[in-house]
Amino acid sequence: MSMYDDVEKILYSKETIQKRIQEVANEMNALYSDADLPLLICNLKGAFMFLADLVRYLDFRHELDFIETSSYGAGTASSGDVRFLLDVGESIKDRNVIIVEDIVDSGITLSCILERFEARHAQSVRVVALLNKPSRREIEVPIDFCGFVVPNEFVIGYGLDYDQQYRNLPFIGVLKPAVYQGD
Ligand code: IMP
Numbered sequence: 064m065s066m067y068d069d070v071e072k073i074l075y076s077k078e079t080i081q082k083r084i085q086e087v088a089n090e091m092n093a094l095y096s097d098a099d100l101p102l103l104i105c106n107l108k109g110a111f112m113f114l115a116d117l118v119r120y121l122d123f124r125h126e127l128d129f130i131e132t133s134s135y136g137a138g139t140a141s142s143g144d145v146r147f148l149l150d151v152g153e154s155i156k157d158r159n160v161i162i163v164e165d166i167v168d169s170g171i172t173l174s175c176i177l178e179r180f181e182a183r184h185a186q187s188v189r190v191v192a193l194l195n196k197p198s199r200r201e202i203e204v205p206i207d208f209c210g211f212v213v214p215n216e217f218v219i220g221y222g223l224d225y226d227q228q229y230r231n232l233p234f235i236g237v238l239k240p241a242v243y244q245g246d
């Protein structure tokens with residue numbers, strides 16, 4: 064059976080995603096044109112595809128780094144226990160940091176990241192998130208640039224996984240509940 068059979072519906076096609084990312088990049092281009100070498104920090108693994116497309120639309124000089132966080136295990140709801148599996152390679156003190164996220168759901172992951180970076184005295188910390196699912200928020204967090212507001216459904220594709228799979232789908236879709244029911 065194909066992995067495509069597990070998709071209930073497509074929310075955003077690859078064309079829609081590209082068009083929206085270009086618009087988000089333009090907002091960022093306007094804000095960062097004169098900034099002092101911003102540092103984009105991609106939160107792995109989910110944001111890898113978004114980062115790769117986003118940076119191709121940016122026209123300001125910047126540097127890239129990666130962190131990896133994990134809170135889900137194999138379920139579809141945050142465990143509330145955010146683990147940092149990978150940290151940035153260099154100091155973020157006095158840097159203009161832009162966190163690149165795939166989706167903000169409960170807000171727990173992002174709030175842990177923000178707390179950590181603010182304690183290290185970045186000059187500014189902003190957030191760009193491809194997806195925002197405000198219906199599930201448990202902690203209030205700022206999102207400076209956002210691609211799409213998604214309904215309260217578990218989404219996959221374009222970097223987002225269920226149990227580490229489906230990240231390669233070229234669109235963002237809703238997973239058939241039958242796939243995770245029984246977990
Ligand atoms: P939060 O801590 O609950 O805000 O969740 C943030 C992380 O959970 C994101 O970086 C995603 O990796 C993952 N996540 C949240 N919602 C979804 C979803 O609908 N599909 C896939 N991953 C999700």
Ligand code: MG
Nearest residue numbers: 108109135224
């Ligand atoms: Mg994930």
